[in-house]
Amino acid sequence: MIKFKDLILKLDKIIGLALEIKKTELNSEEVLDLSDVKIEDLSATKEERVLINYLKTLSDEEVHAVMSIMYLGRDGYLEFTGNSDQALSYYMNLMDKEKKNIEIEIMLDKFVLYDYLIKGREILIGIM
Structure with missing residues (x-):
């Protein structure tokens, strides 16, 4: 069983990276220079790729x-x-468990990922 206190530092890092994504999306007037971009990179911003790469370092359970x-x-x-x-x-047992890459995609599809993670963290800290 994963312990919340063991996950909190990683969660805080994820929340920080999700905040960067939110800031970028709110200020999205950026013009892309497509000359050096690969097709597979077009689906994620650089901020999203940083979060994706970090999430991939976590275990499936995390x-x-x-x-x-x-x-x-x-x-x-x-x-x-x-x-x-x-x-x-x-709560983990209530959620259908998918492959790690699918769960990462699901999280990145949420525009309000940052807000959801902050609220979830507050709820769990409130019952520590």
Whole structure:
């Protein structure tokens, strides 16, 4: 079972990278120079690629935990009594587990990833 306190530093890094993506998307008037860009790179911004690369360094279980925290933040509440580790484990079991790359894609599809992760983190810290 993954422990929330062991994940918190990685989660904070992910939240910081998600904030950079959000800032870029909010200020998106950038004109792309396509001369040196490969076709496969067009689907992700440089900020998104930094987050994707970081998420790929995490274990499958850590990625699933982060995705679960994202959904917890989206839902905004947790109907569970217990500590943060038990709550995270409970919520991870509610979420269908996909391959790590699919879960990363799901997270990157969320414009409000940053907001969801902040809210999910707050909920879990509140029950520590």
